[in-house]
Amino acid sequence: MNIAKNMEAIFIAAVALASVASFATAAVPVTAPAAPAAVVAKAPAAAMPVVTITAKRLSAAEKAALAN
Numbered sequence: 001m002n003i004a005k006n007m008e009a010i011f012i013a014a015v016a017l018a019s020v021a022s023f024a025t026a027a028v029p030v031t032a033p034a035a036p037a038a039v040v041a042k043a044p045a046a047a048m049p050v051v052t053i054t055a056k057r058l059s060a061a062e063k064a065a066l067a068n
Helices: 005-024 060-067
Strands: none
Touching: none
16 A cells, blocks of 8 residues: 555656656667658559349248258
């Protein structure tokens, strides 16, 4: 239960460490090379295959016959 009594101090210490770390790393210049440009490949325009299903629905009796 000692930690529960000192949660405010722990929180303030964590915030202080975070702010010090942010100030310490703010002055560091970015030396990483820039990422190369993305290459976008485009597929050739082709007719998309379309499937059309034409069938009548099964009745309840036909469904029951198929289930057996």
